[in-house]
Amino acid sequence: MSDVSRYAFINAKLRARIGELHSNEIIEKMIKAPNLAEAVSVLAGTRHDSLYKVYDETGDIQMVELALFEEEVAFHRELIKYMDENTGNFVKVLMEKIEEANLKNEVRLWFAANVLHHHISYHSSYVDKEKIVNSIDYYKIINAISYDEIVKALEGTPYHSIFSKFSNKDISKFGLFPLENMLDHLWYERLFASFDDLSSKDEKVARSIYLVDVDIKNMLALIRYGLYYEFNKKELEQVFIPLGSVYKALKLEMDAGIFKLSSASRIIKRLYPDSAPILLSMDKSEHPELTHSDIAHKTLSLEHYLSEKRKKEFTKILSGDPFTIGTMLAYIFLRKAEDNMIKGILSAKYYHWEEEKIRRELD
Amino acid sequence: MNLFTKKMKMLTAVIPSDKSEYVVKALIGRGVMEFVRVEDLPEENRKLVQKHQSRISIQSIADMRARIESVFKQGNIQLPTIEVSDLEAYDRPDTGEVKRLLDAIADTISRERENQRLINQKINLVSELVGYVDKKEEEYYQFRVGTIEKTNTSDFEERISSSGAFLFNYNDYYMILSLKRDNSRLDGVLDRFVWTECSKPEVQTKAFAKAIELIKAKQKELESDKAAVQKKITDSILNKKEELSGYWKSFRVFELCEHVENHFSHTKNTTLFSGWVPAEKEKEIEAIINDECDGKCIIEWTDDTAIDRSKVPVSVSSAKILEPFEVIVDNYATPEYGSINPTPFVAISYMAMFALMFADIGQGFIIFLIGLLGTLDYKKHPMKKDGLLSRYLCRLLMYLGPASMFGGLLFGSTFGYSWIPALWFNYHAVVNGHAEGGLIHDVYGILGVTIKFGIIIIFTGLILNWINLIRKKRYLTLIFDKNGIMGGILYAVGIWACFYFVGSGYKSFPDSPLLVFGIAIPAFVIFLKGPVMAYVHAKQGHKEKLSQVIMDTIMEFLIDALEIFSGFLSNTLSFMRVAGLGIAHVSLMTAFEDMSAIPGNPVAKVLIMILGNVLVIAIEGLSAGIQALRLNYYEFFNRYFTGRGIAFSPISLKSRISTDN
Structure with a gap:
């Protein structure tokens, strides 16, 4: 075709x-x-x-x-x-992002009820229970009494392998962050794998868009978890999505043992010079007076800036080849x-x- | 109805400032004047005047009006209409007062919305629980019957309720229906009140049945509570409907007045304004202004001839009955000032084309009925949003239906059957190859009819163009243009030669000097267009080089010749689509007729024919409508409709203007 x-x-x-x-x-x-x-x-x-x-x-x-x-x-x-089958499969992977968000909401409700002992009663009506991409029994998840029931409900879906890596004890101890982080990683992994099914022109377009997307996500992770929550190097490495130019550059420094948050700002300045002023204004070593709320606010500004940048890029795509x-x-x-x-x-x-x-x- | 666009006149008036408001309202009430800003007047008229300054923030008025509209939307109330009599009744509004009223309504709505939200959450919870019970999904819900030791029952009931469970009484027992996922919280409450589960199975069974009955009753009660809240919201708006309508009208009148006054300029004691009025309203407008100013005003009229005609707004008036066809013209463009009003011609040609392409008495009647019922339904539900069959389409169908029925009478077709004799020729018999006698006996005959129909349409277009050019005094274009007289002669000669050629069995062209002269003379005149135009330009001071004139003449002549030959030929042959669609219509109906005979069952036959008619009405009706539109836009309008006019938009009570900010 x-x-x-x-x-x-x-x-x-x-x-x-x-x-x-x-x-x-x-x-x-x-x-x-x-x-x-x-x-x-x-x-x-x-x-x-x-x-x-x-x-x-x-x-x-x-x-x-x-x-x-x-x-x-x-x-x-x-x-x-x-769409034809291959492109349709790619869109299905995009839909998995939505499904993943829905699943996270369900699991958060379960966590609230069973770990935090909050009553969630009517909250379940705020999550979608219809099939999105994979066959998931959302009723089983929302009504699960133990974590194992959730793992069982996800059998036969791509998420099962991730959920089965955790136990009730892990979730109670560390919360949902590690699980949700791994789900994010899984989606990017599946997304980049699905590019192979696209035509070469489409693959090029999709790859260029999502490589920037990954970079943006890693930059935000660096700021949010590196600057705001002050994660250590090992924890940070687990948060980063192992794709894109930002990760590649950071990984090199991490492997060489010379990684510092200030050097991360330098890397980003090199790769995305436009975002440098906001990033530099968030560097605590340069601005020790910065409070958590300042950083949180600047993070939002950066997110907004990056979102606007993406918007411009998509507008540019619309003025290019109409058949991609x-x-x-x-x-x-x-x-x-x-x-x-x-x-x-x-x-x-x-x-x-x-x-x-x-x-x-x-x- | 006017055959041509209306003659316009420009009014310039100076009135006392204290009479300005009355004049504005009177002019809006008449709704026949398009205002011109004083800045757009000649320099010398502008020197001593100042722009209008509003005394109230227009934006705040627009915001208030939008808020009232939003409240109306929430109450599902249609916006009021302003009558001329309202103009005098409504004065400048007090925004503070309106704001207080709107805030009070908003408070009530917000309070009720919060109630609605809480009720809805309970409904969601009950519905989920009832759903599990009905589906017997016991792993998700739990039922308990028992007693408590503590005596503070109201505290117990409150705590059970806040844990998301439902508590009911059954004889001396409490019954609790809950979701298992809420157990961790609920168990704590039960432990605290020393819950003892009833161990009697018969009590458990009866209590469960009772609990189901009660929870379903609760579900119904909540639904009716929700409906009551919704009613309270609507009532809170309806109670203030009259008051809000009054304010809305005030704001709307104020905005309209401000819009008009923004075109005004002022000296210390006078107001100056200017605008376009149809010439037929000259006396009426003059009388209104004089009347409102007690004769203390100066009015000047400027004739349209004193102003560049391309700047004069165009007002077209068609009979009310032709309204759907006026929309077709409006969607294309606005005719030039002083030119022919295309609406009546479009009405005739559109219906004729549709009748030729979709000729059936029965199907035409169905189309008419759809249009009629749709129109009545929209009238009955004025707030209803336009669907696939919009208000406009329904009105148009009421015309196309009878047109199709007329076509059906000419060609003797009713629901695809030849139940009545054709007035002209039997289309079905011709297409299916069993026509006997008659004027037309094969599909070539049908093609010939539609080509002749196309020639009539194209010639009508040419004649309308010539009339327009004479009215615009563009005599050179009238003679030399491809759509002018020479183009027309060439087309006429071409048609004559072609018909002769076909009549001779595709063997020869007319052996007459008329053919040679009929082509050579107009061609030579068109060739002269270049030198004549160069001479006219030179007289106007734009002299061109001789070599340039020669080159332009040759090039323009070649292009014109090509355009006349290919353009007229393709435009004429384009009308074959009328035959194409007519033949397709008959063929489809014949196919369904044949299919209906296959089962050999009268019920199946009727069903297949009904299905066939529905499909043909939907598909063929749509195709015929689109093709008729296309033929009007491209083959007919191209000949005479330049669409370079500026639409006349007088300010009236129906104007859709908002603020001028």
Whole structure:
């Protein structure tokens, strides 16, 4: 199948949808709305009309978030319908990221009920229990009394090998972080393996996008866990996703025993010069007066900066070859960015944040 | 209805400032004036004037209006309409008062939404529990019957409830229905109150049945609580509907007035404004302004001839009955000022094309019914969002249905059957090769009919173009252009030669000097276009080099000749699609008729024919509609419709403007 016949229809459809993504006007109206109910009502009659209906029926923004999640799953399924088998399999791997997020939420609820002894009763209704990619009995997980029941519920899925590495004792002692970290690693491993099924042009596009994605994730891990939580070298190495140029450079220094957080900043400055000013302003050796909250705030700024950078890259992809997987990846990213923006504003409105504060956090 | 676009006049008026508000409201009420900013007037008129300054923040008004709209949306209330009588009744609104009212409503809604959220969470929990019970998934839920030793029952009940379990009474026992996943918390509570489980199996069994009954009743109770909350929210909005409608109208009127006044300029005591008005409204507008200013005003009218016609806004008025076809024209472009209004011509050509492509009395009637029912449904539910069959499409179908029925009468087709004799020729018989006698007896005949139909359409377009050019006094274009008189003559001669050629059995062209002169003279005149235009430009001071003129003349002539030959030929042959779709329509119906005969069962036959008709209405109807649109846009409009006009948009109560910020 040629690239043109593979992508002519779906990419034209997606380009039209990119044009339909919410304008700044709608986001602006939501931010300006004086309360949650009025912010949600802005969505009535738009692409997200169903979210307004969910809120109108339940008054619960967590149900709205679930509806948004289900929409995300549904549009990925729709993409698969228009793809050939190999590209469809790649989209399935992308969907596994969503599935993984859902699974993490389920396991977090289990953890809250069984390790922290919180009552989770109705919270289970905020997670999706339908099949996303793999056959997972979410009811078994959410109702599990022991960790072993979760491991059993995941038999036959790619996640089983990860979950079976942990025991009830490990989870109670170390929490869910190591498990969730390994799930992230697993997804990137499966994602990069799935590139082999794509055409060479698509593989090139996808690889270039996700190599930057991995770098961004590793940079954020370095800041969050290196600077903020002050992980040691060994712990940090376990957090890093073993892919991409940032990891490669850091690993070299780690292996040579010369790794320092200040040298990490230098590496990132070399690889991503634009992000250097924010990174350097976060270096505690240079700025000992920095508090945890300063670093947390700067981390958010960096995340936002990197997200904007990604947005620009995807916009660039859209002006390039129209018959590659790039259009689809750009659509997924832009749509996700918009969904996150909507979720963020609705949460802020729920907690009665002032307009100014919302703008500050979004900027 | 006007055959041409309406004649316009520019009004410039100076009125006393204290009368400005009354004039504005009166003009909005009439809704026939498009305002022009004073900055856009000639320099000398602008010197002594200042721009309008609003006394209230327009943005705050727009925000308040948007908030009222949001509240209406939550109450599922349609926005009110403003009548002319409202203009006088509504004064500048007090935003503080409105804000207080909106905040009070928002507080009520937020409170009720919070209740709704809590009830919904309980519903989710009960539904999950009931789901497990119904599916007998005992591994997920637990049922207990027993007693407690401590006497503080209200504390017990509260703690059980906060642990996510449901507590009921059964005789002297407590019954607890819970999710096993909440056991770790629940067990602590039970231990604290020294829970003793009932050991009698018959009590356990009866109590369980009772608990199921009670939890399902609880589920229903919660659902009705949720509905009650929803009603409270709607009622809290409905109770204030009139008040909010009044404020909304005030804000809307204020925004409209501000929009108009932003086009105004002021001296110390006077207000100056200007705008376009259809010439037929001249006296009426003058009377309104005079009336509102008690005659203390100066009004000047500028005729459209004094202004570059490309800058005059275009107002087209068609009969109400032609509204769906006006949309077709609007979607294409706005006609040039002073040119022919294309709507009535599009209405006729569109329906004729549709009737030729989709000719069936029965199917046409179904299309008409769909359109009628859809329109009535939208009228009954004005808030309903446009679906696949939009409001506009439903209205259009009410025209296309009868057009199709008329086609069906001409060709004798009813639901694909020849139940009634054809007035013109039996399309089915012709396509299926068993036509006897009649005017048309094979598909070539049908193709010939549609080509002739195309020629009529193209010639109509050419004649409309010539009328437009005469009205615009563009006589050179009228003579020399490919869509001008010479182009028309060449087309006419070409058609004559082609028909002669076909009539001779594809053997010879007319042996007449008329053919030679009919081609040579118009071609020579078109050739002269270059030198004549060069002469006109030279007279206007843009002299060109002789070599340039010669080169341009040759090149332009070659291109024009090619365009006339290929353009007219392809445009005419393009009408064969009308025959193509008509033949496809008949063929599909014949195929379904043949298929319906295969089972040999009358019920199956009827079902297959119903299915066939549904498919043909959906697929063929859509194709015929699209092709008719395409033929109008590309073959008909190309001849006479430049679409270079600027649409006239007077400010009225229905204008969709917001703030000018």
